[in-house]
Structure formats: C-alpha cells, structure tokens
Amino acid sequence: MTDWDLGSLPYYNPRKNRKVALVTGGNSGIGWYTVLHLYMHGFAVYVAGRNANRVSRALKDIKKEAKARIQKLDPGERHPVGELKFLSLDLTQLTTVEKAAKTFRSLETTLDVLINNAGVMALPYSITEDDFEIQLQTNYVAHFLLTMLLLPSVERCRGRIISVSSIGHNLEVQYFSLSQSFNYWPNILFTWLRYAMAKTASIQFAKMLAIKHPNVLCMSVHPGLVMKTNLFSYWTRLPIVGIFFWFFFQLVGFFLGVSNEQGSVATLRAALSTQFEREWDNGKYLTTGGRESKPSYVANNLDHATSTWLWTIHELRDRGFDI
Numbered sequence: 001m002t003d004w005d006l007g008s009l010p011y012y013n014p015r016k017n018r019k020v021a022l023v024t025g026g027n028s029g030i031g032w033y034t035v036l037h038l039y040m041h042g043f044a045v046y047v048a049g050r051n052a053n054r055v056s057r058a059l060k061d062i063k064k065e066a067k068a069r070i071q072k073l074d075p076g077e078r079h080p081v082g083e084l085k086f087l088s089l090d091l092t093q094l095t096t097v098e099k100a101a102k103t104f105r106s107l108e109t110t111l112d113v114l115i116n117n118a119g120v121m122a123l124p125y126s127i128t129e130d131d132f133e134i135q136l137q138t139n140y141v142a143h144f145l146l147t148m149l150l151l152p153s154v155e156r157c158r159g160r161i162i163s164v165s166s167i168g169h170n171l172e173v174q175y176f177s178l179s180q181s182f183n184y185w186p187n188i189l190f191t192w193l194r195y196a197m198a199k200t201a202s203i204q205f206a207k208m209l210a211i212k213h214p215n216v217l218c219m220s221v222h223p224g225l226v227m228k229t230n231l232f233s234y235w236t237r238l239p240i241v242g243i244f245f246w247f248f249f250q251l252v253g254f255f256l257g258v259s260n261e262q263g264s265v266a267t268l269r270a271a272l273s274t275q276f277e278r279e280w281d282n283g284k285y286l287t288t289g290g291r292e293s294k295p296s297y298v299a300n301n302l303d304h305a306t307s308t309w310l311w312t313i314h315e316l317r318d319r320g321f322d323i
C-alpha cells in the first residue's frame with residue numbers, strides 16, 4: 001500500500017454527513033497536509049496549536065491550496081470542502097490541554113478522527129511546568145491526556161484515534177520505565193533515547209486503547225523520513241555546526257526521504273481508509289505510505305505497554321487530572 005494517491009479515501013459531503021476531526025500540530029510539516037486532505041475530504045477540522053498567528057496563517061494557506069487543487073479537477077469531481085477551525089493548546093502546559101478538550105466538547109458532540117500529530121525531536125533536556133521531560137510531555141503525555149478527555153466524543157461515533165509515532169522508537173532497545181529521564185551527558189546521544197521512549201509510549205498507548213476501547217479504531221504510524229519539516233530546526237539552527245546538520249538531513253532526505261505531503265499518507269490512511277476495521281486492525285502500526293508494519297519488541301510487548309499506561313495514569317492523577 002505505497003500508492004501516494006489519496007483519491008480512494010472516502011469523501012463526506014459536509015451538507016449531508018458532518019464529520020469532525022482534530023489534528024494537533026496541523027500548522028506545519030506533515031500535519032499541514034493531513035489537515036489539507038481532511039478538509040478536502042469534507043471534514044470540519046479543528047487545528048490544535050500553540051501559536052494563533054501561525055495556525056491562522058496555515059489555515060489561510062490550506063484554504064488557498066485546496067481551492068487551487070479543486071479548480072484543476074473536472075467539474076464532476078468537485079466537492080464542497082469542510083471547515084477549518086483553530087483550537088488553542090500548548091502541549092507543554094497540561095492545563096491548556098484540559099481547556100482545549102473542554103472547549104471542543106462545548107462545540108461538538110462527536111469526534112470522528114483524533115490525530116495526535118504534534119511533536120518535537122531531540123531537544124536538549126528540559127522540564128516542563130508540569131514536571132515532565134519536554135519530549136515526553138509534548139509527544140506523549142499531553143496527547144494521552146487530550147485523548148482521554150476526548151474519548152467519550154470519539155466513542156459516541158465509533159471514531160478513530162491516530163498516534164503519530166516514529167521509526168526512531170526503535171532506538172529504545174530495552175524497556176525503561178518512563179520515570180527514568182536520562183538527563184546524561186552527552187545530550188546528542190541521550191536526547192535520542194528520550195525521543196525514542198516518548199515515541200514507543202505513543203505506540204503502546206494506541207495498543208492499550210485498542211484493547212480497552214475496542215469500539216474505537218486506534219492506530220500508530222511512522223510517517224516516513226520527511227526532512228523538509230520544522231522538526232529538525234533545533235539542530236539546523238545551531239551556530240556553526242547547524243550547517244553540517246542541515247547538509248546531513250538534506251542528504252538523508254535525498255536518498256531515503258519522502259515529501260511533506262507523502263509523509264501525511266500513513267496518517268490519512270489510518271484515519272480514513274475503509275480497508276482498516278476495528279475487529280482486525282485495532283492497535284496496529286503503519287509505516288510510510290500506510291503499509292502495515294511491526295514496531296519494536298519493546299513497543300509491541302503488552303506487559304511493557306500496561307506498565308506505561310499505569311505510570312501515565314498515576315502521574316496525571318498525581319497532578320490533579322481527573323482521568
């Protein structure tokens with residue numbers, strides 16, 4: 001299944017069948033194209049992001065791009081598009097996540113597709129105001145909280161939940177409890193382990209959700225190596241050595257990479273394809289283009305997944321979140 005054409009995915013006419021999606025980090029990179037295609041497939045898309053200006057600019061550009069693409073289609077193939085809305089949330093501040101979920105629930109009764117896409121990669125060690133390591137909170141813990149708060153809306157319409165993970169999860173070659181924060185020197189090595197642990201946890205989360213909530217289709221994806229997004233900007237903006245990292249990432253992209261739009265295909269197939277069904281595909285992991293794949297041993301092991309689940313529930317409850 002590595003056909004990049006998304007034309008076979010179902011279209012929902014918003015005038016007859018309202019479908020709602022929420023995408024975190026939909027203002028840039030892979031998320032931008034994920035939002036574009038959901039919008040063109042008729043969805044009302046809530047784009048959850050931390051910077052209102054950046055998100056508004058993205059929504060304007062997405063509308064423009066959709067219009068241009070539709071104009072190129074034959075008149076018979078032109079459909080009404082959905083809606084685009086901004087939802088304010090900063091994943092490094094859990095109170096804003098709780099507030100975003102509350103706002104969403106006050107506006108919509110159902111959520112057909114939740115895409116936990118936003119992420120950061122290989123940042124220096126730092127702790128958020130909620131006392132989690134920054135990569136762990138942004139990539140995993142905040143999405144866990146958001147998902148649990150929105151779960152009733154997803155269950156109401158038997159929707160789907162997609163976790164955008166990464167092939168980088170394989171760097172966690174043995175299971176470590178998430179309470180181990182690996183704040184060791186050199187950061188250039190240990191930051192990758194922290195990223196891998198957060199992305200492993202995202203896969204485990206999808207697996208556990210699939211078991212605990214079988215009426216929802218939950219999947220995790222690796223989007224592909226997509227080197228033209230902002231994910232690498234911490235490294236490419238470093239003084240002096242940044243240029244070498246930039247060159248390295250460009251090289252990887254040239255030989256192994258896919259475009260930003262192709263990077264959205266795995267997520268979109270998981271979110272929309274009628275080939276996937278709750279009974280057979282729940283908890284599965286897809287890779288570039290939407291091909292079914294097997295995550296690492298650590299991510300696949302259900303005992304480890306259960307430990308990760310319990311750890312997260314306790315940590316969030318200790319901070320006063322009612323989940």
Ligand SMILES: NC(=O)c1ccc[n+]([C@@H]2O[C@H](COP(=O)([O-])OP(=O)(O)OC[C@H]3O[C@@H](n4cnc5c(N)ncnc54)[C@H](OP(=O)(O)O)[C@@H]3O)[C@@H](O)[C@H]2O)c1
Nearest residue numbers: 025028029030090091092117118119166225226229230231
């Ligand atoms: N690119 C790749 O090769 C690759 C490979 C494997 C997995 N992935 C995963 O794919 C996902 C999308 O990444 P991308 O490559 O498209 O990178 P990107 O262009 O940097 O997009 C990341 C998005 O996450 C948002 N975000 C980051 N921190 C946030 C926070 N605290 N609160 C709210 N939103 C936040 C960003 O918002 P701002 O614009 O406000 O920063 C941005 O919209 C990530 O989960 C990443 O780990 C990417």
